[in-house]
Every structure is written in C-alpha cells, then in structure tokens.
Amino acid sequence: GENVEQHPSTLSVQEGDSAVIKCTYSDSASNYFPWYKQELGKGPQLIIDIRSNVGEKKDQRIAVTLNKTAKHFSLHITETQPEDSAVYFCAARNSNSGYALNFGKGTSLLVTP
C-alpha cells in the first residue's frame, strides 16, 4: 500500500519567517495530495490540495509544490503568524484503489512572536 513519509516532525520558526514541510510517497499512481491543519482539540481541516497534473498551487500565504518524478510534495507557509501554530499532515490518495487518504505522521509547527 501507499507509504507517506513526512519531515520534520517538529518545526519552530520566528513570526514572519517561512516554514517548509516535506513529504514523500511510495505509490506512483497516487494522484491527489491534500494538506490538513489540526489545531488543539479539533479535527484536521483541509488547507490546500494539489492534483497530480499540477506542479504548484498557491492560496495567499500557503503554497504546495509537487514533483511527480521524485514522488515528493511540500507545503510552504510564508510570513508565518502565531495562529499558524498547529500540527500539519500531508496525505496521498490513489483514486484508482479507493478513496481513503494515507497520512504522514504530522509536523508540529510552532511560530514564536
């Protein structure tokens, strides 16, 4: 099955700096790659996603890049703010083998003022 590796497991940045979280996947047929943010005491919430036919996608301060050849994708957060502090999960799905998402182990991001 699909194996998703996520790094780093913890990340601390100063407010205003950029944060980058990286993920690799094993199933070359995976075609959908969402990123979820989980705040304390809440369920994960989608923040951005990318399909396999797209190399990059941006939404304000958040961007995701995908390298299908290398089977890795990354989340970039610019101008970080304290409210960006949360746990971030990457995931991958091969829609040809079902609708379940395979998640990375998560990155705990701390943005210090």
Add this chain to the structure above:
Amino acid sequence: DVKVTQSSRYLVKRTGEKVFLECVQDMDHENMFWYRQDPGLGLRLIYFSYDVKMKEKGDIPEGYSVSREKKERFSLILESASTNQTSMYLCASTHQGAVSEAFFGQGTRLTVV
C-alpha cells in the same frame, strides 16, 4: 455549515467493555472513515465504508468492527476494549470523487482503564 459530528468528546471505559463510537455527517457523503490518531504515528485508517452496509478494512482493523446501517451514520465498535486502544479516534467523510475533500469530526478521546 457542513458537519461531521462525533457523539462524544471524551470517553472512559473499562477493559473488556464493548464500546460504541458514533459518527454522523449531514453532507450526504457516500464515503465514511474511522482513523486512530496517536502521538508520533499520525492518522491510521481502521475501517471505511463506501456505501450503506458496506465496509472495508483499513490498515489496523484488529480489535474493531464497524456498522453502517444508514448513509449518514458510521459506528466504530470495540468488541472488548483493551488499554492499547486508548487513543484519539477521528471520523471523516467524503463524496465519491478522485479529489473530494475529507471532512473530519472533532475527535473522541477514548481512555480504557
């Protein structure tokens, strides 16, 4: 506002008890999922369902079963709770579709004593 609602935020059960975790979604989603979240292990898929009365095993189904009698409701059952099932349980739902967003409930923190 779309919603996935889990019946309990916190549960404490005794070893050997039969435990029911309930999840209801109001988005008419076909697919529903149960994940388990543990520190350092991310989200692991227990069971999922593509339709009423249908179920599929995920990565860690041992010790669990599920029931989906109605489209909007997906129940996770611990047949005989054990201390190693102490965890955060997350329910999610999606429409059918290759790039359908997964919506999560707020989670149930289960402690087995």
